[in-house]
Structures are given as C-alpha cells and as structure tokens.
Amino acid sequence: MAYKFLTRPLTVRNTTFPNRVVFPPVQTNYASETGEATDRLIRFHETIARNNVGLSIVGATGISPHSRLGPQSLCLYDDRHIAPARRLFDAIRKAGSVPAVQLNHGGRVMSPELAGGTVVGPSALASPAAGIVPHALSLEEVEQIIGQFVHAAEAAKTAGAAMVEFHGAHSFLLNQFMSPASNTRNDKYGGSTENRARIVREILERTRPRVGNDFVLGLRMSVDEYVDGGLTVEESRKMVNLFIESGLDIIHVSGGGIDTGPRMIQEAAEGNIVKLAGEIKKFVNIPVIAVGGILRLEQAESALKDGLADMVALARALIADPKLVTKSLDGKPETVLECTGCLQCFMEGERPGMTCSVNENL
Numbered sequence: 001m002a003y004k005f006l007t008r009p010l011t012v013r014n015t016t017f018p019n020r021v022v023f024p025p026v027q028t029n030y031a032s033e034t035g036e037a038t039d040r041l042i043r044f045h046e047t048i049a050r051n052n053v054g055l056s057i058v059g060a061t062g063i064s065p066h067s068r069l070g071p072q073s074l075c076l077y078d079d080r081h082i083a084p085a086r087r088l089f090d091a092i093r094k095a096g097s098v099p100a101v102q103l104n105h106g107g108r109v110m111s112p113e114l115a116g117g118t119v120v121g122p123s124a125l126a127s128p129a130a131g132i133v134p135h136a137l138s139l140e141e142v143e144q145i146i147g148q149f150v151h152a153a154e155a156a157k158t159a160g161a162a163m164v165e166f167h168g169a170h171s172f173l174l175n176q177f178m179s180p181a182s183n184t185r186n187d188k189y190g191g192s193t194e195n196r197a198r199i200v201r202e203i204l205e206r207t208r209p210r211v212g213n214d215f216v217l218g219l220r221m222s223v224d225e226y227v228d229g230g231l232t233v234e235e236s237r238k239m240v241n242l243f244i245e246s247g248l249d250i251i252h253v254s255g256g257g258i259d260t261g262p263r264m265i266q267e268a269a270e271g272n273i274v275k276l277a278g279e280i281k282k283f284v285n286i287p288v289i290a291v292g293g294i295l296r297l298e299q300a301e302s303a304l305k306d307g308l309a310d311m312v313a314l315a316r317a318l319i320a321d322p323k324l325v326t327k328s329l330d331g332k333p334e335t336v337l338e339c340t341g342c343l344q345c346f347m348e349g350e351r352p353g354m355t356c357s358v359n360e361n362l
C-alpha cells in the first residue's frame with residue numbers, strides 16, 4: 001500500500017514534521033525519582049523516533065514539584081532537569097523525529113503524596129474517580145500555576161524541544177478548569193465558556209514571548225468528556241477557536257479521561273475518538289492530530305484521506321512494536337507485532353516503569 005497522505009511533510013511555523021505520524025504522550029515512569037530523563041527514557045523514545053515517526057511528544061511532564069502524575073515522571077521545573085532533557089530531545093531529533101513534550105499539572109485527580117499533601121483543583125468538588133475534595137485554588141495560586149506552565153515551556157525550548165503540548169485532556173488540571181463538571185468558580189476563571197477557557201489562553205499568550213515565533217504551541221483536549229455535565233464537542237469547538245486567537249498552533253483531539261473510567265478505552269477501540277478529531281477539524285484552521293485505537297498504518301492513512309485530521313497518533317501500537325511504521329512502509333505489515341489491548345502498560349508492574357506484554361525490550 002502507498003501511504004500518500006501519511007508520508008507528506010507538514011510545516012508549522014518554522015518546524016517541518018517529516019511525515020504525519022505522531023507518537024503521542026505516554027507516561028512511562030522511566031525518569032529518575034527527581035524527574036530527570038534517564039538512559040531508559042532516552043532509549044525508549046529514540047527507538048520509536050528512528051522508525052519514521054514525524055513527531056514524538058514526550059509524556060506528561062511535571063511543571064512544579066507537586067504536579068507530576070507518577071513517582072518517576074519527567075519534570076521540567078528546575079535547572080537541573082534541563083541537561084538530561086537536552087540529551088532526550090537531541091536523541092529524538094538525531095533519530096529523525098521532531099522532539100516535543102507534554103506539560104501537565106494533575107490537579108484534583110492526583111494522589112495526596114505526589115500533590116505534596118494538598119490536592120488542588122478549580123473548585124472544591126471531588127473527582128468521581130479520585131474521590132478527594134480538592135483545595136479550590138485562589139487567584140494568586142492560579143497565577144502561580146500559569147507562571148509554572150510558562151516557565152516549563154521555556155525550559156523545554158532551552159533544552160531543545162521544538163514544541164510543547166499543554167495537557168488540557170484526560171481530567172487533569174487544565175481540563176478541570178475548562179469543564180463545567182469540575183469548575184464552578186464565580187471569578188474570571190469560571191462560569192462562561194470564555195472564563196473557563198481563560199487559564200489556557202493566558203498560558204498560551206504568556207508563553208509566546210518567552211519562546212519566540214518559531215516554537216510550536218500545542219494543546220491536547222478531551223473535546224467530549226463523556227461525563228454528565230462535562231465538555232461537549234459543540235462547546236469545545238468554541239474553546240479551540242478562542243485558543244487559536246491566543247496563538248495555538250496545533251490541536252491534539254482526545255476524549256474522556258480519568259473520570260470516564262473504562263469508557264475512554266472503549267471509545268478509542270471503537271474509533272470514536274478519531275471521529276471526534278474530524279468533528280473539530282471541520283471548524284478550525286490549524287492542524288489537528290487524531291488518536292485512539294489505531295493499530296495498523298492503513299487505518300492512519302484512511303483517517304487522513306477521509307479528512308478527519310492532519311496528523312495521526314499511535315500510542316499502544318508503537319509501544320508494542322516501535323518499528324510498526326518502518327515495517328509497514330517497507331511493505332511488510334504482516335511482521336508487525338500487534339498490540340493485544342491487554343492494558344498491562346497502564347498497570348504498575350514489579351519493576352518501576354511501564355512494561356508491555358508484547359514488547360520484551362522495554
């Protein structure tokens with residue numbers, strides 16, 4: 001099969017993605033306990049990057065000491081994180097992919113240990129999944145978190161990334177602010193669509209002058225949260241257009257999150273999250289990344305051909321077989337080691353860090 005759509009380069013600002021395949025953010029817990037990139041994390045990304053993946057987005061990375069999701073998540077809040085991150089981004093670039101990193105604060109779904117004792121959120125409303133009533137952030141604290149996102153983006157650029165993706169999906173803090181189900185504030189960060197979008201707009205607007213005009217600013221967003229009273233595609237379209245006004249360059253469409261439970265995986269498996277990307281693409285004029293349940297390269301090609309997205313991300317398929325794209329482009333798709341959907345990669349194993357039942361080399 002000829003992958004005419006997938007193999008076309010795409011240029012955003014001054015960055016050219018050599019093709020349309022994305023390795024999306026995956027929390028590996030391969031960093032050190034203090035948040036530095038390790039040889040294991042570098043080897044993992046390098047192997048994927050070397051195999052014809054145009055954009056590699058490193059998984060949810062902490063922006064402050066109490067924002068990270070796992071005990072060995074990558075962090076970018078201290079000067080000591082920059083040199084190891086530079087080794088990571090350099091390795092991805094030398095392997096032929098564009099290096100990017102996702103920046104995140106977990107907010108109300110975090111464990112109290114990782115949150116430093118106080119779990120925070122936009123409002124004092126417990127997440128259905130985590131069940132802890134968070135401390136509702138004061139205006140000063142919101143301001144501080146905006147500054148931490150901007151600082152981490154600047155650190156990513158200093159370390160050699162070409163792009164950051166702010167994590168506004170999967171029930172984490174920025175998603176919590178955007179969502180009417182978790183944000184009942186009555187100040188400028190709550191209420192109307194414009195107010196719930198404000199924190200992300202301020203992060204985008206304050207980041208741009210710190211990173212220059214060539215740097216790519218992305219956002220991942222759960223455009224349908226699949227929860228009662230949560231974000232719908234209709235409201236998300238309006239929000240994405242507000243983000244574009246504030247300088248957003250690329251939107252990575254996801255759906256659901258921690259609060260959705262197993263339904264998120266089910267929706268991905270049924271291809272419904274890829275369809276959500278198409279629903280956003282019709283209404284925006286920036287590149288759209290689609291993701292969810294894609295196991296074979298021909299499915300990714302079809303999503304582009306059908307006009308659902310501009311780039312396509314494969315997470316579990318590339319964890320299971322990092323050479324999937326190379327093998328498919330070489331006309332040997334039958335040699336791909338296919339992800340079985342067992343979800344072992346989501347579980348904590350005996351050894352710290354992500355493992356896969358198909359890929360023995362992790």
Ligand SMILES: Cc1cc2nc3c(=O)[nH]c(=O)nc-3n(C[C@H](O)[C@H](O)[C@H](O)COP(=O)(O)O)c2cc1C
Nearest residue numbers: 024025026027059060292293294314315316345346
């Ligand atoms: C082990 C694991 C860790 C993940 N970590 C993140 C993350 O850090 N940030 C994020 O936005 N999504 C994360 N995801 C979600 C993936 O990026 C992707 O959206 C999801 O797995 C659906 O795509 P797939 O069907 O191709 O796997 C993770 C997924 C897996 C399997």
Ligand code: SF4
Nearest residue numbers: 339340342343345356
């Ligand atoms: S652990 Fe299972 S679900 Fe995860 S990538 Fe490997 S085969 Fe797929």
